[in-house]
Amino acid sequence: MPKVTFKGGALLNPVPAVLITSKKDDFVNVFTAAWVGTICTKPPMVSVSIRPERLSYEMIKSTGQFTINLTSSKLVRVLDFCGVRSGRDVDKIKKFGLSLDEGIEVDVPSIGECPVALECRVKEIIPLGSHDMFIAEVVQVKVEERLVDSNGKIHFDKAGLVCYSHGEYFPLAESAIGKFGYSVQKNKNKGRIK
Numbered sequence: 777m778p779k780v781t782f783k784g785g786a787l788l789n790p791v792p793a794v795l796i797t798s799k800k801d802d803f804v805n806v807f808t809a810a811w812v813g814t815i816c817t818k819p820p821m822v823s824v825s826i827r828p829e830r831l832s833y834e835m836i837k838s839t840g841q842f843t844i845n846l847t848s849s850k851l852v853r854v855l856d857f858c859g860v861r862s863g864r865d866v867d868k869i870k871k872f873g874l875s876l877d878e879g880i881e882v883d884v885p886s887i888g889e890c891p892v893a894l895e896c897r898v899k900e901i902i903p904l905g906s907h908d909m910f911i912a913e914v915v916q917v918k919v920e921e922r923l924v925d926s927n928g929k930i931h932f933d934k935a936g937l938v939c940y941s942h943g944e945y946f947p948l949a950e951s952a953i954g955k956f957g958y959s960v961q962k963n964k965n966k967g968r969i970k
């Protein structure tokens with residue numbers, strides 16, 4: 777297929793859009809991040825790239841802790857606001873009346889309204905240019921009860937998560953179009969989700 781070419785750019789799409797909480801001196805802040813990724817399974821590690829001018833950068837760098845809150849469509853306005861206003865100017869948690877669940881392994885609360893929270897401990901900070909990459913271990917995961925079935929399986933499909941693509945927020949489709957490994961299963965229809 778014919779293609780139009782562009783110079784190199786941060787165009788990996790779609791990406792997660794999450795709310796990241798941090799806490800310092802009893803102040804809890806939250807900001808939106810999209811430059812976020814899973815980078816290792818064992819130990820479970822993530823990366824978050826943060827510009828040094830963010831309040832969250834200062835807070836996370838000094839405490840070495842943060843929590844990633846996965847966000848549902850219901851919270852998309854909060855998600856956007858927390859990405860365009862700094863905690864230096866507004867208490868974003870108070871503005872939206874968000875509830876906070878105490879941290880378990882880190883001294884950072886998670887957002888009660890978010891379906892999933894990943895508590896993270898920073899291992900390394902790598903300056904890259906506009907952003908510094910925080911590499912962190914996920915030390916605890918909290919999932920809303922209704923998303924976990926009696927076998928302990930997490931049903932992310934019921935979480936109503938959003939992603940971010942080229943400046944816009946999108947809801948994830950509720951049903952999958954395939955599942956891990958289905959393409960090589962003996963019966964080609966096995967694992968295909970209708």
Ligand SMILES: Cc1cc2nc3c(=O)[nH]c(=O)nc-3n(C[C@H](O)[C@H](O)[C@H](O)COP(=O)(O)O)c2cc1C
Nearest residue numbers: 807808809810811826827830831832859861862863
């Ligand atoms: C969709 C979206 C994604 C963003 N992703 C990032 C990111 O990955 N890293 C970053 O440093 N800032 C990111 N920002 C900008 C920060 O969220 C924004 O500057 C925020 O106001 C910082 O808040 P703070 O000063 O309270 O930490 C993003 C903003 C939006 C709207």
